[in-house]
Structures are given as structure tokens and as C-alpha cells.
Amino acid sequence: MNTREAGRPYHHGSLPQALVAHAVELLDEGGAEAVTVREVARRAGVSPAAPFRHFADRAALLAAVSEVVAADFAAVQLAAVSSAGSVPFRALGTSFVHYALAHPHRFALLRTAVFSAVRTPAMEEGHRAFTHATTEMIIAGQRRGELRQADPELIRIAAQALVYGLSQMFVDDYLDAARADDLIDQVVDLFGLGVLDEHGRKGEGPDAGVVQAADAPDPGAVGDR
Amino acid sequence: MNTREAGRPYHHGSLPQALVAHAVELLDEGGAEAVTVREVARRAGVSPAAPFRHFADRAALLAAVSEVVAADFAAVQLAAVSSAGSVPFRALGTSFVHYALAHPHRFALLRTAVFSAVRTPAMEEGHRAFTHATTEMIIAGQRRGELRQADPELIRIAAQALVYGLSQMFVDDYLDAARADDLIDQVVDLFGLGVLDEHGRKGEGPDAGVVQAADAPDPGAVGDR
DNA sequence: CTCCAATGTAATCATTGAATACATTGATGT
DNA sequence: ACATCAATGTATTCAATGATTACATTGGAG
Numbered sequence: 001m002n003t004r005e006a007g008r009p010y011h012h013g014s015l016p017q018a019l020v021a022h023a024v025e026l027l028d029e030g031g032a033e034a035v036t037v038r039e040v041a042r043r044a045g046v047s048p049a050a051p052f053r054h055f056a057d058r059a060a061l062l063a064a065v066s067e068v069v070a071a072d073f074a075a076v077q078l079a080a081v082s083s084a085g086s087v088p089f090r091a092l093g094t095s096f097v098h099y100a101l102a103h104p105h106r107f108a109l110l111r112t113a114v115f116s117a118v119r120t121p122a123m124e125e126g127h128r129a130f131t132h133a134t135t136e137m138i139i140a141g142q143r144r145g146e147l148r149q150a151d152p153e154l155i156r157i158a159a160q161a162l163v164y165g166l167s168q169m170f171v172d173d174y175l176d177a178a179r180a181d182d183l184i185d186q187v188v189d190l191f192g193l194g195v196l197d198e199h200g201r202k203g204e205g206p207d208a209g210v211v212q213a214a215d216a217p218d219p220g221a222v223g224d225r
Numbered sequence: 226m227n228t229r230e231a232g233r234p235y236h237h238g239s240l241p242q243a244l245v246a247h248a249v250e251l252l253d254e255g256g257a258e259a260v261t262v263r264e265v266a267r268r269a270g271v272s273p274a275a276p277f278r279h280f281a282d283r284a285a286l287l288a289a290v291s292e293v294v295a296a297d298f299a300a301v302q303l304a305a306v307s308s309a310g311s312v313p314f315r316a317l318g319t320s321f322v323h324y325a326l327a328h329p330h331r332f333a334l335l336r337t338a339v340f341s342a343v344r345t346p347a348m349e350e351g352h353r354a355f356t357h358a359t360t361e362m363i364i365a366g367q368r369r370g371e372l373r374q375a376d377p378e379l380i381r382i383a384a385q386a387l388v389y390g391l392s393q394m395f396v397d398d399y400l401d402a403a404r405a406d407d408l409i410d411q412v413v414d415l416f417g418l419g420v421l422d423e424h425g426r427k428g429e430g431p432d433a434g435v436v437q438a439a440d441a442p443d444p445g446a447v448g449d450r
Numbered sequence: 451c452t453c454c455a456a457t458g459t460a461a462t463c464a465t466t467g468a469a470t471a472c473a474t475t476g477a478t479g480t
Numbered sequence: 481a482c483a484t485c486a487a488t489g490t491a492t493t494c495a496a497t498g499a500t501t502a503c504a505t506t507g508g509a510g
Contacts, residue, residue: 165388
């Protein structure tokens, strides 16, 4: 963001931030393996060795990228939680899947760096906040009688596994991303019968809709890059 | 498997198979990125250029690895389906998660190579067979009155998303792998209320059990490498 | 104004994927 | 039996990359 094309002084001024920004670019373009130190340095207009003044090695650079991406992800998700209505589960799940679809390579990085038992302290905070908010949301739903009285942690884990799996299946092109919204709604409705209490259910017949999987070759469905 | 240490003749005899076998070894040890052409050649006892006589490039070698792994995975899953009892959903999901936990790097490869819209013809067959078997299993369950009369494709996709997500969360160490079996059972019970019809339900109270997530640092849980 | 620590550069090395020219072998046809 | 040759493996080489080391430049602290 602050590349300082004019003059090209010896000292960049804000190399670390610029390096991370260019690394995120490369991540979005071609995944984590496309984030090479040299290419990042090239885009920042510095020598191939310059990044090593600020990051011990490539892994450290990727860790910094993970923190930036994690912060962005957490912000988007928390915004979805707070702006959602009384039964925000669908909105939250939709937001999660949408983020994965919009930034598939970031999602892959988040999987290994944030949705993992090994997190940096900076990520730990955002993740804990998100987990706490989600659990509170579930407990509140139970207090309002919308959710079954099962263990909130179990409900959270199960819902997250469902959303996690759907996101990954869309990203992997196993499911047609164009039908993401439809599928999310239908899956939530189907499994929601087990989670939502009577009050929260939608009045819907058994054979609501027919789903189309992307089993047959379906060119031009996912428009990533 | 057929490395012929004795004599070391000029011609290996079965280099392609040996290369793929060593590549699978490397995959299991360090993931797809650890599968380097040179290391595979080294383990097979041939020159670094020899593999290129049989595989156009590294991607072709990995594709061959994908086919072998896909065949193994399909065999294991189909065995789980056929050996399962009358309501085999739990057994099938458990088998899926167990495979992912036992071979996390294979699971990652399968995700991008097999659980994807772009498959080689060889994989297409196995995958189609598995999908068909699963759907037939669901339809049979519906005929026996064990499952709700929702679209079988929707049920299959939703169940797969749940299993997919749980597997990935275990592999990513987001959930404690030691509690995999417990969590699978509890999650299936919870969401099963939406899928299983009255006959298939287990008589169980609302607060069945408490789940432990691996949120807190929990060293020495997943024993992969 | 001088010094110096921070920051960037140049040069270098090992590893890897990949290509090319060459060597070896065993099967095949006569 | 024997020459031929396509298949198979080797030696060599090149570019890209991660990483290290010695050196150059800069701007601020004393």
C-alpha cells in the first residue's frame, strides 16, 4: 500500500507492511505455495535478501500473512454476527461460506494456521472472541427457546463442522459454487430440524427442493481468478 | 515394493510402480510438498532424471499417486459400507473420519484431486461407485422408514459435508483426535434428529454428554509424525 | 558533526524441477 | 546366432528459490 515509487530511496520506510501486503496478493492469486520470498521482494521493489531483515524465513512471512488474514476474517465474521437478526445461525454460516468462496486460498491458510490447536497469541485472541460470541449466541437462542437444550459446545462444534465441510466442498469444486446459497439454506433446513426447537422451525414439506450436485462435468461454475 | 537391491541391474524392471510407492511414502511422511522427484528417485535408487522417463513432470507423478490413494480410499469405504449393519450411516462416517485421521496427507490430496469436479477417468469410476452406493443406501433407508423423505441427494450432500468438516477439523487439530469416536457419535445423534425418522432414533435425553474441544493447548493429542 | 545501528544490496551456495544428449540393455526379426 | 533398435536409465546442465554472509547506505542519537 505504501510502495513509494517516487524517488526510490535507499530505505523503503515501511517494508514489513508492504511485504505482507504483496504476500497476501500472491496468496490470493496462487495459494500459499505461490508466496515466494523473491517474488514478494520483486513486487516491493527491493532485493531478494531484503525481506530476511524483517522475517527470519519464509515461514515467518507466512505467519505474518496468517495474522493479517485471520484479523480480516474475524472482523467479517463478527460483523455478520452483530448485524444478523434474532436467529443468526443462517447468516453466520452463509458469511463463513461466502468468505471461503471469495478467498479460497485464504481459507486454506486459515485452516492450517488459525483453525488449529497451534495459534499465535495474536490469533488466539480473535479466535477466542469469535468462539465465545458464537457460543453465547447459541446459549441465548436456547434461553429464547429456539434451540434444543443440548450442550452448547456440541451444537457449536457440529454447526461449525457442517459449515467447514460445506465451505471446503465448494472451494474444492466438489459442489457447484453457484448454488452455494441454495444449498446452505437447504442443508440448514434439513439438519436444523435436529437443532432448532419447534419455535424456530420453518413450516416446510418433506420434499422441499431438488439439489444439484456438481458430479457431472460442469465447466465455468466457480469463477475464482 | 520391487526395488531389486540385489545386483542393481541397469534396468529397474518396474520403476513406475516403485516410484509411485515411494511417492506415497513421502506423501504420508510429509505431505504432497514433500514429494520431490529427486527424493523419489533417490529412494528408488535411480538417477534424478529417471522418473521423467515415466512421468511427464512432477504433476503427473502426483496424479498417479492420487489414483493409487483414491483406489485405496474407495476400497476401504466400500468395505465399510458392505460390512455395516442395517443403519450404516454411523459406520460409514466413522470409517471416513478414521481414514482421514490415519492418513491426513492422503486426505489433503484426495480433497484436491478426487473430491473435486476435475477427476481422471480412473478416479471417476471409483467415485461414481461410492456416490451411487451411498445414495442407494439412503434410498433403502427411506424405504425401510428409517430416514425422512427428503431428497436423497440433499441428505447425501449434507451428511458428506458434516463428515468432511469433522474430518478436516480433526486433521487440522482443531478438535482433539483422541475424542474422534465420541464426537462422531454425539454429532450424528444431534443432527440425526433431522435426518433419522422416529424409528431410527436413539432414546436419549437432551443433555446427553459434555463435549471437550481442543481450544486450550492440549499437547500430544494427535500423533501424526 | 560524528558515530552507529538499522536497513538494504551483492554475491554466493544447496536444493529442486526440468531439459538434453548420451549410454546400456534386452527383445525382435532375419 | 547376430545385428538392430526402441525402451530405459545416466550425466550434465540450467533457471528458480530459500537462505547465508559480507558489504554499502542512510538517518538519527549523542
